[in-house]
Amino acid sequence: MFSQTLKVSMSAIWAQKLRSLLTMLGVIIGVAAVIALISLARGATQSISSKIEGLGSNLITVSTTTQGSPLSSSSTATTPLLPPGQLTAQEALSLGRVPGIARVAPIVAGSATFAVGDTTSSVGLVGTNAAYQHIMNYQLAEGRFLSPLDISSDANVAVLGSQEATNLFGAANPVNNVMTINGIPFKVVGVLAPKGSLFGQSSDDFVAIPWTVAQSVLGQTNISNIYLSAKGNANVTALTNRLNLKLLTWLGSANNFSVTTQSQILSTLSSITTTMQDVLGGIAGISLIVGGIGIMNIMLVSVTERTREIGIRKAIGASHGAILLQFLVESLTLAGLGGLIGIVLGTVISDVLGGVLGATTTFSASTALLAFGFSLTVGLVFGLWPASRAASLHPVDALRVE
Amino acid sequence: MALIEMEQIRKSYKMGGDYLEVLRGISLSIDQGDYVAIMGPSGSGKSTLMHILGCLDVPTSGHYFLAGKDISRFQESKLATIRRQQIGFVFQSFNLLTALNALENVALPLLYQGTPPRIQRERAKEALTLVGLGDRLHHRPSQLSGGQQQRVAIARAIVSNPPLLLADEPTGNLDSHAGQEVLSIFTRLHDSGQTVVVITHDAQIAHHANRIIQILDGTIVSSQEVTHV
Ligand SMILES: Nc1ncnc2c1ncn2[C@@H]1O[C@H](COP(=O)(O)OP(=O)(O)OP(=O)(O)O)[C@@H](O)[C@H]1O
Ligand SMILES: [Mg+2]
Numbered sequence: 001m002f003s004q005t006l007k008v009s010m011s012a013i014w015a016q017k018l019r020s021l022l023t024m025l026g027v028i029i030g031v032a033a034v035i036a037l038i039s040l041a042r043g044a045t046q047s048i049s050s051k052i053e054g055l056g057s058n059l060i061t062v063s064t065t066t067q068g069s070p071l072s073s074s075s076t077a078t079t080p081l082l083p084p085g086q087l088t089a090q091e092a093l094s095l096g097r098v099p100g101i102a103r104v105a106p107i108v109a110g111s112a113t114f115a116v117g118d119t120t121s122s123v124g125l126v127g128t129n130a131a132y133q134h135i136m137n138y139q140l141a142e143g144r145f146l147s148p149l150d151i152s153s154d155a156n157v158a159v160l161g162s163q164e165a166t167n168l169f170g171a172a173n174p175v176n177n178v179m180t181i182n183g184i185p186f187k188v189v190g191v192l193a194p195k196g197s198l199f200g201q202s203s204d205d206f207v208a209i210p211w212t213v214a215q216s217v218l219g220q221t222n223i224s225n226i227y228l229s230a231k232g233n234a235n236v237t238a239l240t241n242r243l244n245l246k247l248l249t250w251l252g253s254a255n256n257f258s259v260t261t262q263s264q265i266l267s268t269l270s271s272i273t274t275t276m277q278d279v280l281g282g283i284a285g286i287s288l289i290v291g292g293i294g295i296m297n298i299m300l301v302s303v304t305e306r307t308r309e310i311g312i313r314k315a316i317g318a319s320h321g322a323i324l325l326q327f328l329v330e331s332l333t334l335a336g337l338g339g340l341i342g343i344v345l346g347t348v349i350s351d352v353l354g355g356v357l358g359a360t361t362t363f364s365a366s367t368a369l370l371a372f373g374f375s376l377t378v379g380l381v382f383g384l385w386p387a388s389r390a391a392s393l394h395p396v397d398a399l400r401v402e
Numbered sequence: 403m404a405l406i407e408m409e410q411i412r413k414s415y416k417m418g419g420d421y422l423e424v425l426r427g428i429s430l431s432i433d434q435g436d437y438v439a440i441m442g443p444s445g446s447g448k449s450t451l452m453h454i455l456g457c458l459d460v461p462t463s464g465h466y467f468l469a470g471k472d473i474s475r476f477q478e479s480k481l482a483t484i485r486r487q488q489i490g491f492v493f494q495s496f497n498l499l500t501a502l503n504a505l506e507n508v509a510l511p512l513l514y515q516g517t518p519p520r521i522q523r524e525r526a527k528e529a530l531t532l533v534g535l536g537d538r539l540h541h542r543p544s545q546l547s548g549g550q551q552q553r554v555a556i557a558r559a560i561v562s563n564p565p566l567l568l569a570d571e572p573t574g575n576l577d578s579h580a581g582q583e584v585l586s587i588f589t590r591l592h593d594s595g596q597t598v599v600v601i602t603h604d605a606q607i608a609h610h611a612n613r614i615i616q617i618l619d620g621t622i623v624s625s626q627e628v629t630h631v
Pocket of ligand 1: 416424444446448603
């Protein structure tokens with residue numbers, strides 16, 4: 001009985017191909033949208049988190065939030081006494097003795113003007129030490145990175161990010177050439193291998209010099225950030241607590257600094273993407289409900305048009321339940337078919353879009369299943385009223401209709 | 403025992419504020435195996451009576467015993483069961499489903515009885531052969547003449563062997579030749595024991611029956627046996 005009802009419903013849908021397609025359109029678009037958006041979002045999340053992991057293993061970032069003070073105003077004292085809320089280089093480097101910390105890179109950052117002959121550019125200057133390369137997972141393309149000797153001897157040497165190397169030197173090898181930073185000559189000793197960009201920000205357009213030299217070039221004595229790497233077996237939470245405690249005694253208030261671990265960044269990211277997926281899912285859900293209303297509308301028209309058919313079926317013995325089933329199966333078939341077409345279409349769209357945007361997409365079978373289940377539910381809910389209207393028609397009244 | 407027993411059947415419709423009484427106390431009795439024609443002028447209430455006889459509608463008052471059971475107060479769901487099991491309809495306007503072919507149309511009552519598909523096809527084929535359409539199984543109604551369509555409708559009405567066959571002006575849309583064919587099928591069915599009730603306003607058609615019941619303005623004015631020569 002059920003398989004025959006399915007046949008009856010399928011032939012009714014097939015008999016009105018164009019109209020059935022238009023009826024399904026709402027569901028098709030809704031499901032396609034949810035599939036495409038979610039696989040794009042998941043693909044983006046995966047590539048972002050793998051990039052964050054690539055930033056450096058066990059990376060911990062300490063940032064101070066107060067402004068740096070000019071060198072001139074505090075250089076009178078023999079020991080660099082900074083106003084409260086600012087970190088000295090000694091303090092930063094002493095963090096390397098905190099149990100569980102493997103490496104420390106103090107950062108003195110600012111922007112400067114770089115020049116090679118007539119070519120100039122103005123990007124970020126990073127004053128740091130040898131540990132920076134390992135903490136940030138940089139590979140060398142040419143030459144070497146900053147050495148401990150460079151730091152202790154205040155050597156005017158520079159290492160270029162790959163993009164900045166191209167900006168200043170074009171195709172030529174920059175190593176052992178001279179460039180100027182804010183007018184001061186520096187010898188280029190190395191070029192880093194490219195790492196790509198994250199959140200639209202390139203990791204390859206900067207110049208690294210010894211932090212001791214950067215302090216005088218930029219005219220500041222404080223350390224704005226510290227990059228640390230934890231030992232592989234370290235308990236990151238306990239480590240963060242120890243760091244917080246130390247920084248609190250130095251800087252006075254927790255408002256003056258922040259300690260961020262990689263796992264925090266990842267969990268923030270995942271909560272952002274979960275929210276994003278919920279929002280996308282919600283929008284898609286609304287469009288599916290609109291699609292369901294479309295199905296209901298057409299089913300009501302169909303019931304009206306087929307009143308006589310319903311009368312005939314009832315006259316020859318169809319029960320209330322049989323008519324109900326016939327029309328429910330029809331709306332379920334429309335919605336289910338729409339869902340399937342939508343899944344295929346959404347997968348194609350996300351592939352094409354992923355190709356165009358250069359983004360990775362991740363097809364999720366559970367999302368597809370959920371979308372299909374939701375479209376069936378929509379078909380059931382919105383098919384119920386038209387179907388019960390059909391089933392409740394009085395046979396004599398239905399037969400009288402031309 | 404009588405297959406059909408009607409006692410004081412009344413049917414009225416509410417028209418605006420008034421009640422229009424279409425059937426005004428019909429009492430009749432039809433035996434199993436009988437062949438009865440119901441005659442009357444247009445608007446006299448023939449179709450209304452047939453809808454009640456065929457369990458498509460219920461009377462406003464009175465009693466209707468079908469095979470000994472009073473069904474005059476039955477709910478629509480129970481009436482559907484009776485229609486499915488005990489009644490075959492033939493309408494003036496054929497009322498075939500245009501999307502289905504002859505075989506599928508005839509099999510439809512069996513579908514609603516839950517008969518297995520293979521048996522549905524077998525019996526539908528038998529019924530179509532019986533009305534002389536064994537070679538038109540896969541024709542759509544639009545590919546058949548009016549007389550052929552009406553014979554498909556008769557096959558559909560008898561495919562599940564219902565005790566009662568009801569026909570409301572079955573020859574009304576047919577020319578006299580096709581009409582004669584339909585009537586000869588009824589005669590044949592009656593000869594094999596089928597109870598047949600035909601509604602008509604054509605005296606010649608009515609004379610194929612055993613008995614003619616005349617109604618006028620919702621009441622029976624006469625009921626006489628037909629003497630076949
Ligand atoms: N649902 C209804 N509501 C109101 N009046 C109705 C309804 N059904 C039938 N009638 C009235 O009942 C009367 C009898 O109708 P019915 O169809 O039974 O006549 P009939 O004898 O079959 O006529 P005909 O030979 O033209 O088919 C008519 O006057 C009709 O207007
Ligand atoms: Mg009539």
